[in-house]
Amino acid sequence: xxxxxxxxxMGESIVEGTLTKWLKKPGEHVDRDxxxxxxxxxxxxxxxxxxxxxxxxxxLVEEGKTVSxxxxxxxxxxxxxxxxxxPKSAEAARPxxxxxxxxxxxxxxxxxxxxxxxxxxxxxxxxxxxxREHNLxxxxxxxxxxxxxxxxxxxxxxxxxxxxxPTAPPVPAPPAPRAAPAAPPxxxxxxxxxxxxxxxxxxxxxxxxxxxxxxxMVLSKRTSAHVTTIHKVDMTKVARMRDRTKAGVQxxxxxxxxxxxxxxxxxxxxxxxxxxxxxxxxxxxxxYHNEINIGIAVALxxxxxxxxxxxxxxxxxxxxxxxxxxxxxRARSRQLKPEEVQGGTFSxxxxxxxxxxxxxxxxxxPQVAILGVGTVEKTPVVIDDAIAIRSIAYLSxxxxxxxxxxxxxxxxxxxxxxxxxxxxxxxx
Amino acid sequence: xxxxxxxxxxxxxxAKALELQQDLARQRKQxxxxxxxxxxxxxxVITLGRNGRMENLLAGxxxxxxxxISFYPxxxxxxxxxxxxxxxxxxxxxxxxxxxRDVIGYVRAIEQVIIDTLAEFGITxxxxxKLTGVWVEGRKIAAIGVHLSRxxxxxxxxxxxxxxxxxxxxxxxxxxxxxxxSMAQLGxxxxxxxxxxxxxxxxxxxxxxxxxxxxxxxxxPGE
Numbered sequence: 001x002x003x004x005x006x007x008x009x010m011g012e013s014i015v016e017g018t019l020t021k022w023l024k025k026p027g028e029h030v031d032r033d034x035x036x037x038x039x040x041x042x043x044x045x046x047x048x049x050x051x052x053x054x055x056x057x058x059x060l061v062e063e064g065k066t067v068s069x070x071x072x073x074x075x076x077x078x079x080x081x082x083x084x085x086x087p088k089s090a091e092a093a094r095p096x097x098x099x100x101x102x103x104x105x106x107x108x109x110x111x112x113x114x115x116x117x118x119x120x121x122x123x124x125x126x127x128x129x130x131x132r133e134h135n136l137x138x139x140x141x142x143x144x145x146x147x148x149x150x151x152x153x154x155x156x157x158x159x160x161x162x163x164x165x166p167t168a169p170p171v172p173a174p175p176a177p178r179a180a181p182a183a184p185p186x187x188x189x190x191x192x193x194x195x196x197x198x199x200x201x202x203x204x205x206x207x208x209x210x211x212x213x214x215x216x217m218v219l220s221k222r223t224s225a226h227v228t229t230i231h232k233v234d235m236t237k238v239a240r241m242r243d244r245t246k247a248g249v250q251x252x253x254x255x256x257x258x259x260x261x262x263x264x265x266x267x268x269x270x271x272x273x274x275x276x277x278x279x280x281x282x283x284x285x286x287x288y289h290n291e292i293n294i295g296i297a298v299a300l301x302x303x304x305x306x307x308x309x310x311x312x313x314x315x316x317x318x319x320x321x322x323x324x325x326x327x328x329x330r331a332r333s334r335q336l337k338p339e340e341v342q343g344g345t346f347s348x349x350x351x352x353x354x355x356x357x358x359x360x361x362x363x364x365x366p367q368v369a370i371l372g373v374g375t376v377e378k379t380p381v382v383i384d385d386a387i388a389i390r391s392i393a394y395l396s397x398x399x400x401x402x403x404x405x406x407x408x409x410x411x412x413x414x415x416x417x418x419x420x421x422x423x424x425x426x427x428x
Numbered sequence: 429x430x431x432x433x434x435x436x437x438x439x440x441x442x443a444k445a446l447e448l449q450q451d452l453a454r455q456r457k458q459x460x461x462x463x464x465x466x467x468x469x470x471x472x473v474i475t476l477g478r479n480g481r482m483e484n485l486l487a488g489x490x491x492x493x494x495x496x497i498s499f500y501p502x503x504x505x506x507x508x509x510x511x512x513x514x515x516x517x518x519x520x521x522x523x524x525x526x527x528x529r530d531v532i533g534y535v536r537a538i539e540q541v542i543i544d545t546l547a548e549f550g551i552t553x554x555x556x557x558k559l560t561g562v563w564v565e566g567r568k569i570a571a572i573g574v575h576l577s578r579x580x581x582x583x584x585x586x587x588x589x590x591x592x593x594x595x596x597x598x599x600x601x602x603x604x605x606x607x608x609x610s611m612a613q614l615g616x617x618x619x620x621x622x623x624x625x626x627x628x629x630x631x632x633x634x635x636x637x638x639x640x641x642x643x644x645x646x647x648x649p650g651e
Contacts, residue, residue: 011530011532014530014532033578040479041505043477043504043506043535045479045503045575258614374560
């Protein structure tokens with residue numbers, strides 16, 4: 001199961017802390033009470049120990065970021081068991097362990113860990129604690145929870161039994177980490193600690209986010225007939241507008257102006273003209289969306305999320321830039337509300353910011369198209385038989401050929417291109 | 429009343445003191461020993477805190493070596509600082525759970541110990557908001573940098589008693605371009621031992637503990 005690691009409260013009046021250093025990398029094994037990260041408050045640097053043993057599956061707050069106390073900064077996959085994803089809301093709502101994790105329990109701890117390894121399914125900290133307190137052999141308890149998981153009730157029922165050997169048959173134990181593939185599908189048991197010697201591989205459970213991304217990508221490829229068309233766009237006018245207003249925007253609004261809101265604005269104009277791009281397929285019906293809600297792909301340290309700018313057609317370049325900065329920032333600090341990643345009708349992915357010239361993105365289901373933005377580069381181009389230096393970018397549109405034919409796809413991108421090449425709207 | 433073992437170590441090499449405090453912090457975490465207060469003096473050394481920036485170290489390694497100053501990156505909070513003869517350095521190894529679970533409260537309390545100590549020598553010192561340390565008329569007289577692991581403190585503070593302040597020219601202390609001062613510069617000619625004893629008394633008062641002076645450590649070679 002997943003355990004949330006939160007920013008601890010280091011004193012009464014302290015409301016936030018700066019995460020200065022991760023002492024473990026995602027995928028690394030961490031022992032309970034082993035230093036996991038460092039925070040800095042005033043002139044005090046504090047090592048924060050791990051609340052549990054397991055694999056650090058997700059790091060949600062990067063080094064140097066200041067977050068309020070009880071913010072979830074990481075997730076630890078306990079015992080290396082791939083847990084069924086739990087409902088997100090319940091997880092996020094609960095600020096987990098207290099500021100000062102209790103001192104390591106005496107000698108009992110190691111034996112508990114061993115016991116855990118013999119039991120199918122993940123164990124909650126509560127069950128672990130109960131087992132420790134009553135010195136129980138968990139392999140003797142029959143789990144009735146999901147996937148044979150041992151619940152608090154199971155332990156209580158076991159304890160309520162009259163003294164004597166338990167009648168419940170032992171839970172069949174998956175023999176060893178090596179046998180993992182044979183184990184039940186929900187619990188791919190793996191050992192995060194490589195055995196001594198020189199292992200040739202390292203097995204690591206996917207984080208919940210990774211699993212979801214994997215699922216979604218394959219689902220999309222299976223669902224849509226992906227076709228990608230690539231157009232070259234002269235961004236010189238936009239580049240000039242951006243250069244002219246960048247400093248002013250920074251000074252007046254406190255964020256930097258990128259190419260992305262220009263492309264978004266142009267896409268909005270094209271979506272208005274070609275509603276079939278702003279649609280989805282439902283069985284044998286086409287659903288045309290009257291709202292233009294644009295998802296913007298945001299790269300996270302260990303994954304990706306697509307928060308949505310609602311009613312993007314009602315925003316100018318500045319409004320779009322502000323929305324992008326806000327959503328991306330909160331995506332990275334894990335503060336997006338569930339509704340902010342839902343309801344998108346079209347998506348844009350800006351791989352150009354990572355230096356990519358062009359790519360063929362995967363459609364964000366149930367949408368029918370996604371626009372990819374390549375890097376803007378000064379390039380020699382031929383204009384009226386003369387060579388000129390222009391700011392060029394490649395736009396790629398992946399569309400679902402079930403609904404959209406090549407001609408419409410290209411007309412759409414042509415419209416985006418025209419808006420960008422003839423940019424006339426003022427930013428400030 | 430809790431007790432706190434006082435260890436006056438005299439002049440001690442930075443690396444040696446670091447090893448000792450790390451060892452004591454480990455024992456404290458395991459509950460093998462009680463709270464400790466180490467009071468000592470270092471040979472010329474420049475140390476860099478975990479969040480320190482190398483650009484606040486103004487001299488290159490070669491310059492430092494020729495000046496006889498060693499250099500250590502450490503795991504304490506704060507930026508770059510200098511320690512040397514004439515400076516009273518204190519490393520409290522406390523389990524804050526037995527005092528207050530409050531890191532800011534701890535830093536403020538350390539400042540109070542130093543402010544009260546200076547008051548006994550007739551110096552009015554105070555705080556500057558957001559600039560941790562102890563200040564006299566806009567000049568920094570004591571620096572603070574703490575490391576905390578499982579609520580056990582290490583590293584601590586450095587009070588300039590008769591420090592040769594020219595050594596601070598090699599750094600931007602704590603990354604601040606504010607001047608430093610010492611008790612001597614303020615016209616108080618106190619010897620390190622006297623300040624050390626006064627400070628130990630104030631420490632016991634502020635942290636509400638009884639200082640037990642055992643100091644069973646080998647006497648440091650004097651000058």
